Amino acid sequence: MADQIRLIQVGAGGMGKGWLRNLAANPDVELVGLADLDLATAEAAAADHGFTGIEIARSLTELLDRTDADALINVTTPDAHRATSEKALDRGLAVLCEKPLAESVAECRSMIDTAAAADRLLMVSQSRRYVRTLYAFERQLAELGRVEQLSCEFFKAPHFGGFRDQMDEPLLIDMAIHQFDLARKLIGAEPVSVRCRSFNPSWSWYAGNAAAEATFEFENGAVFSFVGSWCAPGLETSWNGRWRASTAAGTAIWDGDHEPVAETADGTELAAEVGDEPEGIAGSLAEFVQALRTGSTPQSEARTNINSVAMVEAAVRSSRLDATVSLQPAA
Ligand SMILES: NC(=O)c1ccc[n+]([C@@H]2O[C@H](COP(=O)([O-])OP(=O)(O)OC[C@H]3O[C@@H](n4cnc5c(N)ncnc54)[C@H](O)[C@@H]3O)[C@@H](O)[C@H]2O)c1
Incomplete structure (x- = not known):
């Protein structure tokens, strides 16, 4: 090339x-x-x-x-x-x-x-995987051990206009894909089931459901819970959401913007090591270039990223059926 x-x-x-x-x-x-x-x-x-x-x-x-x-x-x-x-x-x-x-x-x-x-190569740009403070959060989790309980709160109130205002499930399909995808990254395993309820608050300016609560179970037994809304004015979270991860050895929290905080069971604080990696779409472009030059497999190559789309689809289905829905992870 x-x-x-x-x-x-x-x-x-x-x-x-x-x-x-x-x-x-x-x-x-x-x-x-x-x-x-x-x-x-x-x-x-x-x-x-x-x-x-x-x-x-x-x-x-x-x-x-x-x-x-x-x-x-x-x-x-x-x-x-x-x-x-x-x-x-x-x-x-x-x-x-x-x-x-x-x-x-x-x-x-x-x-x-x-x-x-x-x-x-077919790669997806999941730009929210490339955040320096997220990498610091992941380094803390690597020290703390296997994440068994992970939660994310996402509350924003954007007025977009355009295609999102007309979608049936704007939050789940256009936004929660980011947080669902991050949960796969942070847990380091694939999801096997979901129970979800999506709904549209009475004051919503979206035609479709702008809010949702979903709980995923992963193949290694870890549980990820997501609560979110795209029409929640006041006290908004960051665009990445507010995260909390529990392991046997301690807990780490990340507000989605700033340095994460982590503490072991005996109260020892773990340092946040923030690097200088390229962020957002600059990060996904750098990984795409690297993959084209070296043949390496990017983290969001389509064959594994499909599992993030599957999480969204299963969450929508769970809400419609009012039932737990199983997922069959690919790759
Ligand atoms: N990574 C992120 O954080 C992030 C943020 C915003 C949007 N996005 C994604 O980026 C994509 C685009 O979103 P957007 O906000 O720019 O939407 P947009 O509606 O502002 O722009 C989309 C553009 O694509 C053009 N288009 C659509 N179909 C086309 C076709 N077949 N051939 C040529 N042009 C076509 C439209 O004319 C329009 O100008 C979506 O997939 C969205 O989810 C990602």
């Missing part, structure tokens, strides 16, 4: 602009094309981020015909993730797709099969 990895990006909306800033700041990659259904949005976003002379198009197909790229950054809305990613994989590109990989486990499976047939 050439020194710089040649990228095209599809989607130039809110997050697409964040990706353009991210690509502009990374010397390992070169953006050669940008597409959006709204051509004017793509043109303006490219110009605003200093990308002159790149191909601009309305569709991925047009971009693929006009460029010779190594990989696609897929920042379209979730409903377009599968078709967009599969088209690029079929044409021999690796894909870094925004979360959620797709809106259903069935769609994820199709994408994984397409990537396997094309022999190309």
Whole structure:
């Protein structure tokens, strides 16, 4: 692969602009094309981020015909993730797709099969895995031993407008995927069942359910409980949520932003070692580049990330059925 990895990006909306800033700041990659259904949005976003002379198009197909790229950054809305990613994989590109990989486990499976047939990497950008204070939390947990009880409180009150306001389950599908995915990382195992109740508070400005409570059991016996809302004004948590992990040796808590705090059973405080790793989408881009260059398997490669989508799907199902739902972990 050439020194710089040649990228095209599809989607130039809110997050697409964040990706353009991210690509502009990374010397390992070169953006050669940008597409959006709204051509004017793509043109303006490219110009605003200093990308002159790149191909601009309305569709991925047009971009693929006009460029010779190594990989696609897929920042379209979730409903377009599968078709967009599969088209690029079929044409021999690796894909870094925004979360959620797709809106259903069935769609994820199709994408994984397409990537396997094309022999190309399909990775998901789970940007909330890349947080320096989270790494410090993980280092404390490594000292404390196996996490058997993990909880996350997530309470925010954003007014987005756009696709989230119309979704049936905006919190579970578009947001809780981050916390469910982090629970897999922190517990270091895959979930086997969930009991969930999602609902919409009377004052909600969302059409669908903006609040939920879910309890997952993991294959190693650990339990993860999530309580959250996207319409909870006042005393909001961080965007990562507020976490607490219990082990036989002690407890660690992380507010999602600042240095975590940990204490052993005898009251000894564990230091928080905060490093200088790349954070957020800069972290996922760095891991994608590393995987393309070395063949390493990224932590959110689609074949394992599907388990995070499965958690969301099973939580939605549990709420609809008013019953515990089993999960069959993949990979
Ligand atoms: N990691 C994070 O923290 C984070 C934060 C926000 C959004 N996201 C994710 O990023 C993705 C995009 O979200 P957003 O907020 O930018 O949405 P958005 O609606 O602001 O932008 C999406 C853009 O994609 C374009 N688009 C949709 N389908 C397309 C297609 N088939 N071909 C070309 N263009 C197409 C739309 O025209 C729009 O401009 C979603 O998957 C979302 O969940 C992630």
